[in-house]
Amino acid sequence: MLTALAFRNLWRNRRRTLLTLSAMVVSAALLILALGVFSGMIDDMLATTTRLYHGHLVLAAPGYHAHRDLHAHLPEVTAELPALAGIEGRLGSTPRLRAFGLFSVATSSQPVEILGVDPVREPAVTTLHRQLVAGRYLQPGEQGVVIIGSALAKKLGASVGSEVVVVTQAADGSIGNDLLTVRGIFTTGDSRHDGRLAVTSLPWLQHLLVLDGRIHEVTIAIAEPMTAFTVADRLNTVLPAGIAARDWGDILPEMRDAIASFDVSRMIVVGILYFATGLGILNTCFMSVLERTREFGLLLATGMRPWGIRRLVLLETLFLALLGSTAGLLGGFLLTWYMQAIGIDLSGAITPITYAGGTILPRLRAVFEPANFLVPAAMLVAVALFAGFLPANRAARLDPVAALREE
Amino acid sequence: MRGEALYLPLSPYASLLTDANMPLITLSNVYKTYRHGSLEVTALTDFSLEIAEGEFIVLAGPSGSGKTTVLNLVGGLDRPSAGAVTVGALEIASASAAVLADYRLRRVGFIFQSYNLIPVLTAAENAEFTLMLQGVPRPERRRRVTELFIELGIEGLEERRPGDLSGGQQQRVAIARALAAAPGVVLADEPTANLDSHTAEELLDLMRDLNRRRGVTFLFSSHDDRVIGRARRVVRLEDGRMVGDSTTNR
Ligand SMILES: Nc1ncnc2c1ncn2[C@@H]1O[C@H](COP(=O)(O)OP(=O)(O)OP(=O)(O)O)[C@@H](O)[C@H]1O
Numbered sequence: 001m002l003t004a005l006a007f008r009n010l011w012r013n014r015r016r017t018l019l020t021l022s023a024m025v026v027s028a029a030l031l032i033l034a035l036g037v038f039s040g041m042i043d044d045m046l047a048t049t050t051r052l053y054h055g056h057l058v059l060a061a062p063g064y065h066a067h068r069d070l071h072a073h074l075p076e077v078t079a080e081l082p083a084l085a086g087i088e089g090r091l092g093s094t095p096r097l098r099a100f101g102l103f104s105v106a107t108s109s110q111p112v113e114i115l116g117v118d119p120v121r122e123p124a125v126t127t128l129h130r131q132l133v134a135g136r137y138l139q140p141g142e143q144g145v146v147i148i149g150s151a152l153a154k155k156l157g158a159s160v161g162s163e164v165v166v167v168t169q170a171a172d173g174s175i176g177n178d179l180l181t182v183r184g185i186f187t188t189g190d191s192r193h194d195g196r197l198a199v200t201s202l203p204w205l206q207h208l209l210v211l212d213g214r215i216h217e218v219t220i221a222i223a224e225p226m227t228a229f230t231v232a233d234r235l236n237t238v239l240p241a242g243i244a245a246r247d248w249g250d251i252l253p254e255m256r257d258a259i260a261s262f263d264v265s266r267m268i269v270v271g272i273l274y275f276a277t278g279l280g281i282l283n284t285c286f287m288s289v290l291e292r293t294r295e296f297g298l299l300l301a302t303g304m305r306p307w308g309i310r311r312l313v314l315l316e317t318l319f320l321a322l323l324g325s326t327a328g329l330l331g332g333f334l335l336t337w338y339m340q341a342i343g344i345d346l347s348g349a350i351t352p353i354t355y356a357g358g359t360i361l362p363r364l365r366a367v368f369e370p371a372n373f374l375v376p377a378a379m380l381v382a383v384a385l386f387a388g389f390l391p392a393n394r395a396a397r398l399d400p401v402a403a404l405r406e407e
Numbered sequence: 408m409r410g411e412a413l414y415l416p417l418s419p420y421a422s423l424l425t426d427a428n429m430p431l432i433t434l435s436n437v438y439k440t441y442r443h444g445s446l447e448v449t450a451l452t453d454f455s456l457e458i459a460e461g462e463f464i465v466l467a468g469p470s471g472s473g474k475t476t477v478l479n480l481v482g483g484l485d486r487p488s489a490g491a492v493t494v495g496a497l498e499i500a501s502a503s504a505a506v507l508a509d510y511r512l513r514r515v516g517f518i519f520q521s522y523n524l525i526p527v528l529t530a531a532e533n534a535e536f537t538l539m540l541q542g543v544p545r546p547e548r549r550r551r552v553t554e555l556f557i558e559l560g561i562e563g564l565e566e567r568r569p570g571d572l573s574g575g576q577q578q579r580v581a582i583a584r585a586l587a588a589a590p591g592v593v594l595a596d597e598p599t600a601n602l603d604s605h606t607a608e609e610l611l612d613l614m615r616d617l618n619r620r621r622g623v624t625f626l627f628s629s630h631d632d633r634v635i636g637r638a639r640r641v642v643r644l645e646d647g648r649m650v651g652d653s654t655t656n657r
C-alpha cells in the first residue's frame with residue numbers, strides 16, 4: 001500500500017510532476033545522444049588510424065617500433081604462427097615490410113614511406129583499398145606497381161599510370177633503386193598518410209631491399225579494439241623470443257590517453273548536466289513535501305515512524321527517477337539509433353581534424369556503447385535519490401503537534 | 408506475531424491496566440508551555456484529570472483553552488512540560504519516541520476536525536492504514552474494514568476517494584480507521600466542527616453507540632453546546648485550567 005501511496009502521491013500535482021519528468025527525460029536522452037556522438041568521434045578517431053594503417057595489434061622484433069630499424073626483421077612465416085589463429089575476434093593478420101626513401105617524378109622528389117603488403121591479406125586488416133579516389137588497388141602477384149596518397153601524387157605531379165623512380169637503402173648497404181608505376185591514388189583524410197605513404201607488393205619490396213623472405217611486422221585487426229590490451233598480454237606469454245606483440249595503445253599512446261580521458265569527460269558532462277536536473281527534482285520534492293505538512297502530521301499521529309515517512313518520500317523520488325530514466329533511456333536509444341543509422345554529414349562545413357594520431361571525421365555519427373546508457377540512467381536515479389533525501393529528512397523530522405496545527 | 412491479542416475486538420485495552428481499580432488515563436498537575444524563541448505560551452496550567460476505561464468524555468472550552476493540548480498529551484504526540492500523564496502502565500513523559508509511536512499505532516485512534524484522510528487513498532485504504540502499519544495481512548485488513556464500514560453505515564463507499572465523500576461520510580471513514588486497530592482509546596479533536604448540526608448529532612450518536620458496544624474509551628473535544636450536551640461527562644477548560652468537571656446521568 002505504501003508503494004501505491006507513493007506512486008499516487010507522484011500524480012497529485014500532475015503538471016509539476018510531468019514538467020520535472022520531462023526535464024529529466026530530455027536531459028537524459030540528450031546526454032545519451034551526446035555521449036553516443038562523442039563515442040562515435042572516438043570510434044572514428046581510433047578507426048581512422050588503426051583500420052587505415054596501424055591495425056590493432058602488431059608483432060615485431062622488440063626494438064623495431066622505436067626506430068623503425070631496417071635490420072630488425074623477422075621471417076615471413078611469423079605471419080603463420082599458430083598463436084595468431086587463436087586470437088578471439090580476429091578479423092585478419094597480414095605481413096608487412098617497410099622502407100623509407102625518395103620518390104621522384106621528373107624534377108620533383110618527395111620523401112616516402114614504402115609499405116610492402118600482401119594484397120590478399122592486407123584488406124582484411126586495413127581499409128586503404130576502400131579509400132581509392134583514382135585507379136585501382138594492387139592485384140595479387142602484380143609487381144612493380146604502387147598506390148600512393150593523393151597529396152603525395154599532387155606534390156609529385158603524378159597520376160594513375162605515371163612512372164616514379166624509387167631510391168632507398170637496401171639491407172646489404174647498397175642503394176636500392178627501381179621504377180614503379182602508379183596504379184591507384186587514395187585519400188584518407190589523414191595528411192600524414194596522404195602526403196607520404198606508398199603501398200606496393202611485399203615480394204617486390206623484399207627484392208628491392210635484399211630482404212627476401214623477411215618482414216618487419218605482422219599487423220592484426222580484431223573485432224573489439226578495446227580488448228587489444230588483454231590480447232597483447234596473452235600473446236606475449238606464448239610468442240617465441242625475439243617477437244613482441246604491441247597493442248594500438250602502445251603504438252599510439254596519445255590515442256590511448258585521449259580515450260581514457262573520455263571516461264573522465266563523460267562523468268564531468270553527466271555531472272554538470274545533472275546538477276541542474278537535480279536542483280529541479282529537489283525543488284519538486286520540497287514543494288510536494290511542504291504542501292503535505294499536515295498530512296505527514298496525520299501519518300505520524302497514526303503511528304507511522306519517521307523512517308516510514310522518509311521511505312515514503314524517497315519512494316516517490318525513486319518512482320520519479322525510474323520513470324525519468326526509463327523514458328530517458330528510450331528517448332536516448334531512439335536518438336542514438338537515428339544518429340547511427342542516418343547521422344549528419346558535415347563535410348561541407350568542416351574539414352577532418354587530426355587529433356591524438358587519429359582523425360575526427362567531418363560527420364556526426366553515434367555508436368552504441370553500453371556505458372553511454374548505463375552511466376546517465378544510473379546517475380539520474382542517484383541524483384534523484386540524493387535530491388529526495390533532504391525533503392525526505394525534513395518530512396521525517398516534523399513535529400507532529402506543529403504539523404497538525406498547520407492548515 | 409507480536410501483540411496478537413491487540414487485534415481482538417473486545418476489551419483490548421485491558422492489557423493496558425496494571426490494576427483493575429486504577430483509572431485508565433491519569434493527568435496529574437500537568438503543565439504545558441510552548442516556546443517560540445523568547446515567547447512562551449502556556450497551554451495547560453496545573454491540569455489534573457482521571458478517566459476510567461469505557462468513559463465517554465468531552466473536553467469543552469473556548470478556542471485556545473488547551474483542549475487539543477490535552478488530547479495530544481494523552482495520545483502520546485507530545486510530552487508534558489511538568490506533571491505526569493499516564494495511560495495504563497505507560498508514562499508518557501519518560502517514554503521514548505519509538506515507544507510513543509508504537510503506543511499511537513496500537514493503543515490510540517485519532518480523529519481530527521478535518522483533513523483526516525489521505526486524499527490519494529480510497530476510503531477502505533484509509534481505514535486500513537494503521538492495520539497496514541501494524542503488518543496485518545491484506546485479506547484480514549479488508550475483512551475487518553468491510554465489517555466496520557457496515558457497522559458505521561458507509562458500506563459501498565470503500566472504493567471512493569475522500570474527495571468524493573460528504574463531510575459526515577469522511578468522518579465515518581476516520582472513525583473506521585481509528586477503530587480498525589481496535590485501540591483502547593479513541594481521541595477525537597472537534598470531530599463535528601465541520602459538519603452541519605444534524606450530521607454532527609448523528610455522528611455523535613454513532614460514537615456513543617460504539618463506546619457502549621465496544622467499551623472503547625472516547626475522549627473528544629468540542630465547543631459546540633449541542634455536542635457537549637450529549638456526553639455523560641463534561642470537563643470544562645479555560646485558559647489551560649480546568650474550570651468544571653460534571654457527570655450527568657445519561
Ligand atoms: N505547537 C504550539 N506552539 C505554540 N503554541 C501552541 C502550540 N500548540 C498550542 N499552542 C497554544 O497553546 C494554547 C492552547 O492551544 P490548544 O490548541 O490546546 O487549544 P484548543 O482548546 O484546542 O483551541 P481550539 O479550539 O482553537 O482548537 C493556545 O494559546 C495555542 O496558541
Ligand SMILES: [Mg+2]
Nearest residue numbers: 474475476596
Ligand atoms: Mg484545538
